[in-house]
Amino acid sequence: MTSAPCRFSTPARLPAVLIDSAGRIATVHELAVTQSMLNLALEHAERAGAQRITHINLVVGEIASIVDDSVQFYFDFISKDTLAEGAQLSFKRLPARFRCSACGQEFPLRDGNWICPACQRLGGEVISGREFYMESIEVE
């Protein structure tokens, strides 16, 4: 791919919306995060003197607004001719959780059911579910 002036600029070669042969639509949101993810993986692989990245293990919160298919789709495009070409992405999903502001009970965020199971109050602080980090990479 063309060298980008910064890690977050959108590669000029790719259109804003891509549709692959299976009809999957990928939007530029995932392109930006995929580019960032690829850079991070390459940085760590190069530091370790690796020849090839075989696996990238990601952790994604339920409300992090990241679509796995879309990331994979962009990854296949932008990882070409890099150490990460052909690497398998795995996504570990973390459920969204609340901490009740009244009694401190922690409970999962579920559509239309945000009531604390302990004290019946509604909602609280979102304590997990926004994560998007790289746990590890596997290299040869």
Add this chain to the structure above:
Amino acid sequence: MKIQVVENVLSANEQIALENRRLFDEKGVFVLNFMAAPGAGKTSLIERTIEALRHRLRISVIDGDVASTIDADRIARLGIPAVQINTGGACHLDANMVRSALSKVSLDETDLLFVENVGNLICPTGFALGEHLKVMIASTPEGDDKPYKYPGMFSVVDVLALNKVDLLPLLEFRMDYFRRGVEALNPDVAFFPLSCKTGKGVDEWVEWLVAARSKLG
């Protein structure tokens, strides 16, 4: 061989956001990131806020859109310095885009900087810009179920303005249901029901903003 990474995928963005924030603090510029769905009233609320505060504070605006300079032109017509960022398809602003735009903003002559994000309820939440406050504008025609559908955005903002309350008599908008969703996700959010068209509720928001600025500044 397995290499432990355990690093935020967006750490490059976070880093630049932190640098932007340091610059804002050093220059004494209070920065707001306005986020909303397209058409909710981001530019309208910015215009109203400018009208109310332009004689008290020096304001600059950065406008993000996929294309066009329509928003920056609206702001420039008020005689306020405005820089347009065209994201060329990207659905959100990121810290680096803002950093680039800052070269065209006179920070030494700015007290308040409004950054208008791309119209979108999903993507902008993941990208810090270096702002002091995240401001969300919801609008009544979008419906009362939006907090339940977009918890990511509603749970992360410091301020929620509910625009177009003048339309409430025409809509089936259950304020209780909306507010219950907001309070569940974000009990500490500063909530302002208002109308950019009639001006109702705008004063409360503006006074809150001035107070928030002096608290943080």
